[in-house]
Amino acid sequence: MLEVKNLSMRFGGLLAVDQVSVDVKEREIVSIIGPNGAGKTTVFNCLSGFYKPSGGQILFEGKEIQGKPDYKISRMGMVRTFQHVRLFGNMTVVENLLVAQHRHVNTNLIAGLLKTPDYRRREKQSLERARYWLDRVGLLDVANREAGNLAYGQQRRLEIARCMVTEPKLLMLDEPAAGLNPAETKELDYLIVSLKEDYNVSVLLIEHDMSLVMGISDRINVISQGRPLASGTPEEVRQNDHVIKAYLGEA
Amino acid sequence: MAAENIKHAFFCAVITLIIAYPILGLNLIPSGAVVSLEGADGSTIAAIIAAAVVVFLFQLFRDSLMARLGFLSRVNPLSGREPMPQHKRARLESWLLTGIIVLALFWPFFVSRGSVDLATLVLIYIMLALGLNVVVGLAGLLDLGYVAFYAVGAYTFALLSQYTGISFWMSLPIGACLAALFGLVLGFPVLRLRGDYLAIVTLGFGEIIRILLNNWTHLTGGPNGIGGIPEPTLFGMEFGRRIKEEGNTSFHETLGIAYASEHKVIFLYLIALVLAVITGLIIRRFMRMPVGRAWEALREDEIAARSLGLSRTAVKLSAFTIGAFFAGFAGTVFASKQGFISPESFVFLESAIVLAIVVLGGMGSQIGVILAAIAVTILPELAREFSDYRMLVFGAAMVLMMVWRPQGLLPMRRIHIELGKQG
Numbered sequence: 001m002l003e004v005k006n007l008s009m010r011f012g013g014l015l016a017v018d019q020v021s022v023d024v025k026e027r028e029i030v031s032i033i034g035p036n037g038a039g040k041t042t043v044f045n046c047l048s049g050f051y052k053p054s055g056g057q058i059l060f061e062g063k064e065i066q067g068k069p070d071y072k073i074s075r076m077g078m079v080r081t082f083q084h085v086r087l088f089g090n091m092t093v094v095e096n097l098l099v100a101q102h103r104h105v106n107t108n109l110i111a112g113l114l115k116t117p118d119y120r121r122r123e124k125q126s127l128e129r130a131r132y133w134l135d136r137v138g139l140l141d142v143a144n145r146e147a148g149n150l151a152y153g154q155q156r157r158l159e160i161a162r163c164m165v166t167e168p169k170l171l172m173l174d175e176p177a178a179g180l181n182p183a184e185t186k187e188l189d190y191l192i193v194s195l196k197e198d199y200n201v202s203v204l205l206i207e208h209d210m211s212l213v214m215g216i217s218d219r220i221n222v223i224s225q226g227r228p229l230a231s232g233t234p235e236e237v238r239q240n241d242h243v244i245k246a247y248l249g250e251a
Numbered sequence: 252m253a254a255e256n257i258k259h260a261f262f263c264a265v266i267t268l269i270i271a272y273p274i275l276g277l278n279l280i281p282s283g284a285v286v287s288l289e290g291a292d293g294s295t296i297a298a299i300i301a302a303a304v305v306v307f308l309f310q311l312f313r314d315s316l317m318a319r320l321g322f323l324s325r326v327n328p329l330s331g332r333e334p335m336p337q338h339k340r341a342r343l344e345s346w347l348l349t350g351i352i353v354l355a356l357f358w359p360f361f362v363s364r365g366s367v368d369l370a371t372l373v374l375i376y377i378m379l380a381l382g383l384n385v386v387v388g389l390a391g392l393l394d395l396g397y398v399a400f401y402a403v404g405a406y407t408f409a410l411l412s413q414y415t416g417i418s419f420w421m422s423l424p425i426g427a428c429l430a431a432l433f434g435l436v437l438g439f440p441v442l443r444l445r446g447d448y449l450a451i452v453t454l455g456f457g458e459i460i461r462i463l464l465n466n467w468t469h470l471t472g473g474p475n476g477i478g479g480i481p482e483p484t485l486f487g488m489e490f491g492r493r494i495k496e497e498g499n500t501s502f503h504e505t506l507g508i509a510y511a512s513e514h515k516v517i518f519l520y521l522i523a524l525v526l527a528v529i530t531g532l533i534i535r536r537f538m539r540m541p542v543g544r545a546w547e548a549l550r551e552d553e554i555a556a557r558s559l560g561l562s563r564t565a566v567k568l569s570a571f572t573i574g575a576f577f578a579g580f581a582g583t584v585f586a587s588k589q590g591f592i593s594p595e596s597f598v599f600l601e602s603a604i605v606l607a608i609v610v611l612g613g614m615g616s617q618i619g620v621i622l623a624a625i626a627v628t629i630l631p632e633l634a635r636e637f638s639d640y641r642m643l644v645f646g647a648a649m650v651l652m653m654v655w656r657p658q659g660l661l662p663m664r665r666i667h668i669e670l671g672k673q674g
Binding site: 048050069070071072074075079080082086087088089090091092094095098099100102103105106107109112113127130131134140143144162163166 | 540542551555
């Protein structure tokens with residue numbers, strides 16, 4: 001589904017990402033791990049179109065997407081979350097989900113002014129979809145609260161719900177467990193697996209929480225200082241000498 | 252009271268003297284061909300010194316004075332009250348607006364011609380401010396050249412009526428659409444810009460339009476402007492004493508009433524009122540539609556909005572275009588009201604005033620903007636008694652406003668879409 005071949009990203013003299021390859025198949029959870037500053041988020045930014053990669057190829061469902069504008073990539077079905085939660089803080093929780101569904105609503109200005117039946121029907125549908133996902137992530141009680149006032153864990157879940165209402169094929173999560181307590185991390189673990197099981201989305205995950213990564217990943221890519229270090233199943237990666245060195249230092 | 256307070260107070264008093272004396276104390280007296288400078292008389296000097304002393308004393312005891320003012324909020328029984336629930340507020344707002352509109356419909360029949368004329372101007376400013384509110388308040392794009400679209404609307408009507416003899420009603424949509432087209436064209440190059448940079452580019456665009464109108468003499472008449480712009484007609488009825496155009500009838504003859512010059516003024520006022528109401532209603536709907544949500548989302552977090560598939564281009568352009576459209580509306584009404592337009596009417600000051608209205612009213616808030624438009628247009632008129640100092644009074648009012656209510660008269664409290672109980 002997603003094939004990244006020899007991706008490179010250069011900022012001036014700094015080669016932040018060097019020849020990284022990632023592969024995500026249908027209904028797979030793939031993780032990217034690595035020490036801080038390894039270039040994981042840069043990879044994400046290249047994939048989601050915020051950066052134009054300096055080299056390499058990104059294929060999404062067989063189509064080249066490197067260098068495409070971010071909103072087009074998102075419309076193709078590759079939606080991401082952010083390391084630092086980016087919600088529309090002054091809007092209510094349900095409005096956050098409505099904004100994300102602009103592709104499903106009738107954006108024709110005249111139709112909206114006249115409240116045509118089609119417009120009403122689609123507005124109603126998007127509200128129902130929002131309700132469904134709020135229920136799914138357990139935020140239905142706070143639906144009419146301002147998103148900025150939610151607890152951190154709730155904001156994280158809202159961000160995932162906001163991605164899911166766009167009906168993505170590939171969900172990219174940038175450190176979704178950062179700042180969550182162990183119980184919340186556990187819930188997140190279930191949520192991500194159920195997204196894969198129930199909605200057939202593939203997940204590309206950046207995460208530091210090893211219990212989460214090892215528990216749910218089908219495959220793991222390790223990068224260090226911008227270069228690929230190892231890749232394989234959690235078991236293989238755990239036993240890889242290079243990985244142990246990178247994480248624990250040389251003995 | 253620390254020593255630095257005395258120092259500060261003394262400094263303020265000196266500044267008062269330095270500023271006030273040349274402005275108030277010196278007079279230019281023309282005597283024949285030469286102009287002589289004359290010092291102030293004793294009473295003015297005494298007044299200036301008294302003012303400096305007042306400033307000194309106020310600054311000296313500022314802290315304790317301001318602390319005393321704190322009790323004012325306790326006197327106000329409404330302070331510290333729970334905000335009204337949303338549905339109640341929405342209902343109150345619409346009742347209030349309906350009341351104001353009904354009042355405004357009947358009001359011109361009971362007041363002087365001058366007041367109606369001024370009220371028409373207020374309504375034009377309301378239209379402009381509501382339009383700019385979309386760009387600045389909702390989409391968060393600082394536009395300092397808004398007057399350009401106003402000029403496009405006005406000149407479209409003036410030129411079309413001069414060259415093709417088109418009527419006001421035909422020209423209204425054409426002017427608005429042409430202004431919207433200009434908004435679209437301007438929007439493209441400035442999409443990537445934000446904040447200060449956007450402000451500078453739009454400022455430049457406003458000036459370009461004005462200078463173009465000034466210099467394209469054989470089309471626009473340059474600084475001489477265009478005169479003889481026709482007034483709007485009511486189903487082919489003209490409001491002048493004599494009929495100007497073949498085939499039209501005159502209003503007073505058709506209805507069999509005596510001619511009165513007020514008819515025309517009131518008619519223009521009512522047109523402006525209806526258009527302002529339409530503007531307000533349309534924008535009010537936009538705010539709750541997907542496009543309104545997209546404006547707000549892009550204003551709050553552009554990166555997040557883009558990551559969800561919102562196209563920055565489409566969202567920003569729609570705000571620019573819709574804002575410009577209503578400026579074109581206002582421009583057409585303005586041209587018709589004045590009967591004469593020249594580039595003089597579309598200087599930067601106009602943009603600044605409209606922006607001031609939006610900021611004073613509270614960004615994004617419609618009722619606030621309407622109140623501010625009334626205040627900003629009428630205040631200088633009320634302050635006419637202060638003659639030369641009226642702009643000073645106006646400025647002081649603005650400064651005080653920004654000190655006490657930096658968020659504007661009635662800051663925006665958006666009507667949120669609510670998710671009802673299961674249904």
